[in-house]
Amino acid sequence: MTDNQQFLEKCRKLIEEKLGWGSSNQWQNQDFENLGDRIFEVTGVVLSASTLKRIWGKVQYNSKPNLSTLDALARFAGFANWRTFTASVISPQPEPAAPAPSSKKRRSFKIILLMLALAGAALLIGSIFVRQPRSPLTFDQLRFSSKPVTLGVPNTVIFEYDATHSNADSVFIQQSWDPKRKFSVDKNLHTYTSTYYMPGFYKAKLILNDSVVREHELIIESGGWMGAILREPVPVYVTDRLHTVPGQTGISQQDLNDLHIEQDKTAPIVTLANVSREPDISSRNFLLSLDLQNTYHGTPSPCLHTNIVVLGTDGYLLLPLGKPGCAGEFNMMLGELPVEGRTHDLSAFGVDFSKPVQLKCEVRERHIQITVNNKEAYAGRFEKDIGKIVGVQVNFFGTGFIRNFQLKATG
Structure with a gap:
């Protein structure tokens, strides 16, 4: 190896x-x-x-x-x-030398212990297989709903549930697709609250034992454009700094300095997001247009990667931008279709960020066209739409701003 x-x-x-x-x-x-x-x-x-x-x-x-x-x-x-x-990572250590003759007895003793341990494990596994199977999961009169308490983030969501009529040993509520965001709840209670730190479209799940038995859509709205610096477990919100320059939305490197954001080892990821349940826009026919600029000058982000994400109820579109020499690292996602820079020519998404870049994405009747600075960067079939559009997210590796944003239905 x-x-x-x-x-x-x-x-x-x-x-x-x-x-x-x-x-x-x-x-x-x-x-x-x-x-x-x-x-x-x-x-x-x-x-x-x-x-x-x-x-x-x-x-x-x-x-x-x-x-x-x-x-x-x-x-x-x-x-x-x-x-x-x-x-x-510590380099692997060399293989130990063969034991001296004086250690043969010790080695034989270890082998005996190992054989005894294996025999015990075999007995344990055998006992597991002869146990009676768990009774089939049964449930009726289930109830599962949710309600955000405010507009914007962070946002507490109140989940109401009723699993008392089931024979489940354990009950969980899962915030979204992420199994790590699954929380055990009391089967005999009916209310549980959970905090969402970023806006978006989620599918909350009610899980009995290891089976998802109820699922519903949950939209956490942003209340207009919001900004955050992504980090675990809680982002740093910068919404109050987004509109210091008239006509544009974003933050500067000086904002990072003022907030004492570490930039020595890796560039921060600044996210601008606008999520709402109001726009009635189908991803089958729409136009997205905006000007944007990555303004970061730190050494940890040589490619100035910038991703524009269109959020839908059945998936998302991800459109990449960055320096021309980094085109091989670009990755685009069109619903269920990944388009990787390693196997596709995405060089048209390489841009000069010394000035704002204009990006347009238009979908009409299963055909998608993306232009960068009025030049076609990608065009092709868009067989599987992403449902209803609920918002847009722009991720800057570093800092940046957007302006002249437009999202509208065209059908």
Whole structure:
């Protein structure tokens, strides 16, 4: 095994421990899709389920992951980048020398202990298999609803539930697709509150034992444009600084300095979001247009990655921008269709951020066209729409602003 493979295996183990989803040997396609969403939420980088399956060895693939993928994995695992991660991993120790003849008795004793332990484990496993199976899950008169208490974020959501007529041993409420945001609730109670720190479209779930029995849509509105610097477990809100320059929405590097945001090891991810249940816009026919500029000058963000995300009730669109030399690291997501810079020519999304960039995205009758500075960057079929559009999010690796924002139905 090469050093790089050992580093990748260590990074996978750290991610699995962080997720707490059990052995990756049992992961299904949905788990890898959820992991991709988690990585995007933390790092702003899109890694498709197919890419993650290759990294976890679920799909045969001979090429090595590119550096942008490795950086995203390392950042999700809690490191500044891949280089910082590999530097922190202790090199494997050499194999121990063969034991001297005087240690043979000790070695034989260890083998005996190991055999006894294996025999005990076999008996335990056998007893598990002969146990009576759990009774089938039964439930009726279930109730599950939710209500945000305010407009904007942070926002407490009050969940009302009733699972008293079920035979479930345990009851959980899950905030969204993320299994880590699942909370155990008292089966005999009926109210539970949970805090949401970012606006968006969520699907809350009521889980009995290990089965999702009820699910409903939940929109956390932003109350207009809001801003935040993403970090765990709670973002830093910067909404009060968004409109200091007339005609544009965003924050500057001076704002980061004033807020004492660390910038030495990695560039902060600044998110501008506008989420609302009001616009009645179908993703089958719409136009998005805006001017934007990444204004960051720090060394931790050489590519100035900037992602524009259109949020829908059945998925999202992600449109990437960045410096021209980084086009191979761009990743676009069009609903269920990933378009990776490693296997597609996304060079038209490479831009000069010394001045504002104009981006347009138009969908008409299953056809999508994206233009950058009035030049076509991508066009093709858009077979699977993302449902009703509920908002837009712009993620700057560093700082930036938007202006002349427009989102409207065209059908």
